[in-house]
Amino acid sequence: MNDERGTGIAARLSAVRAHIDEATQRAGRPAGSVRLVAVSKTKPVAALREAYAAGQRDFGENYAQELVEKANALRDLPDLRFHFIGKLQRNKARDVVGAATLIHTVDRSELAEAVNRRAAAENKRISVLVEVHLGDEASKGGVKPEGLGALLTAMRAMEGLDVRGLMAIPPPSDDENVARSYFATMRALRDEHGGVAALPELSMGMSSDYEAAIAEGATLVRVGTAIFGARG
Numbered sequence: 566m567n568d569e570r571g572t573g574i575a576a577r578l579s580a581v582r583a584h585i586d587e588a589t590q591r592a593g594r595p596a597g598s599v600r601l602v603a604v605s606k607t608k609p610v611a612a613l614r615e616a617y618a619a620g621q622r623d624f625g626e627n628y629a630q631e632l633v634e635k636a637n638a639l640r641d642l643p644d645l646r647f648h649f650i651g652k653l654q655r656n657k658a659r660d661v662v663g664a665a666t667l668i669h670t671v672d673r674s675e676l677a678e679a680v681n682r683r684a685a686a687e688n689k690r691i692s693v694l695v696e697v698h699l700g701d702e703a704s705k706g707g708v709k710p711e712g713l714g715a716l717l718t719a720m721r722a723m724e725g726l727d728v729r730g731l732m733a734i735p736p737p738s739d740d741e742n743v744a745r746s747y748f749a750t751m752r753a754l755r756d757e758h759g760g761v762a763a764l765p766e767l768s769m770g771m772s773s774d775y776e777a778a779i780a781e782g783a784t785l786v787r788v789g790t791a792i793f794g795a796r797g
């Protein structure tokens with residue numbers, strides 16, 4: 566980005582925050598109802614410190630080992646929060662439960678069980694979102710909308726889990742109307758499965774489409790490139 570606000574992380578963060586505030590207001594939603602998760606995967610610890618110095622507190626990471634390493638390296642910043650947004654394997658539940666405030670990507674009952682067991686072992690409740698699969702790309706994670714009800718029922722019975730909402734990574738699209746229709750589907754699924762009271766969080770929207778996601782009710786937007794620049 567090359568405008569009067571400059572090109573550093575602090576400048577890009579403030580531009581993204583301004584866009585979030587504008588989109589929130591346009592949608593008629595209360596100020597502050599959308600939280601920015603700065604997606605820092607593959608970026609060095611120095612970049613996270615720079616964002617932290619500019620007031621950013623929520624960071625998203627995709628890989629369990631990288632999450633643990635960064636959490637250790639940034640222990641001196643106690644109010645920094647990590648979100649786990651990557652594909653999670655059962656044998657990584659320990660790392661992620663220990664280091665993340667919110668896991669966005671629980672999408673099957675065996676994984677939910679593993680996270681639940683790990684939380685119980687640490688005597689805590691971990692906040693989680695259920696990842697929903699939209700579109701039909703075979704390779705992506707997420708529970709199909711048809712299976713969401715059963716998975717939610719199973720997870721709500723697990724004492725180590727606090728089920729906070731839904732997450733999605735819709736198929737990429739250049740057409741803003743298509744992107745927006747996926748986000749609208751998420752909002753409808755949330756309403757169908759208990760509404761805002763039961764599922765207050767909707768994690769959706771990335772650098773290219775977070776404003777459309779906010780228009781449809783996103784409470785957590787996951788933005789990487791627009792803050793930290795392209796990944797190598």
Ligand SMILES: *Cc1c(COP(=O)(O)O)cnc(C)c1O
Nearest residue numbers: 604650771772787788789790791
């Ligand atoms: C990498 C990633 C993002 C951030 O994507 P950008 O396009 O860089 O903003 C958001 N969500 C998930 C799940 C990701 O893996």
